[in-house]
Amino acid sequence: MKKQVAFLALALAFSTAAQATEPIEKETKTVNAEKSTVTWKAYKVTGSHTGTVDLNSGALMFEDGALVGGEFSVNMTTLTATDLEGDSRAKLVGHLKSDDFFSVEKYNESTLVFTGIKSTGKNSYEVTGDLTIKGITKPVTFDLSVYGSKATATLKVDRAAYDVRYGSGSFFDNLGDKTIYDEFDLVVDLEWDPAS
Template sequence: MKKSILSLVLAVVTGFTATAATPIDGVKKEVKTAESTVTWKGYKVTGSHYGTVALKKGALVFDGDKLTGGEFVVDMTTLIATDLEGEYRTKLEGHLKSDDFFGVANNPTSKLIFKKVKASGKNSYKVTGDLTIKGITKPVTFDISVYGNKATASLKVDRSLYNVQYGSGSFFDNLGDKTIYDEFDLVVDLAF
């Protein structure tokens, strides 16, 4: 009898210890990729170009109604320009997918993993994450707002950090009006 009670007590204590050491991961909400959009805009001395790229998969993590994490994979093969048509569009898309820019043949996906999420207001958060482009991972900080089953974020990305050098004044001199600015914008609208 004493042996049975001792075994029961040890089992309960071991169970509580294991439970206390296990972190609470929160609720993972998968992103509906077909209903979500990622819009990009790049700038050059003589103007800008813009378009879209599709999410391959993604999820946001919540503790109750508080955002605590996220992870996303972007399908770089879906990169398109929506500000041009015909031959000019085809040329720009081909150039953006080439090794001059994103090297899509060798790097078909890019990835973002949230590392730190801090509330900055009602439904608003400041996120620091690891962004991987062309196999290079660098930290990025941005704001995200969450309302119900939707979220919106805006990011500025410095392409020079990811070895995207073409037309960059950071790498080449005397480009004049052929200069393409290093920072480009991403606007992300998520449904989950």
């Protein structure tokens, strides 16, 4: 009887070990840059401006259906405003691309690489990542939700951390109503092929 119990215990231990070492299913979902959008909104004392910037590339990584990683590249030369038209838009966009703001000619790419992910509910995550703008990398934390073959993230970015100083009250005094707030918002809507 003791031998049977020992044999059963041994068989159970082996079967548990076998289950524990089964390979975890990993998937990389390549984002469709054309169907995905990155929208920005920046604020000043007298109002706000909105616009978009295009993705170069992006991917989300999953393990057994749970988000475990991600990395994205944005084409800064596509930066544009959507709340203005004509000369007003051209003037604002030209200024944003200049060395006063994002120095697009020198730094034509911004990147985001996920470094930590915590589940906050069904299909919802708190993500920590390294955001690089103008060659400067700083950590950011934001919320991301996944729905089927789509995901949405909202980020607050402190431009002062990336040496984007123009009109910033953090660097200049007595700007009055010409002050542009340091924080701007990004809303990222991602889409990929479900079969990928």
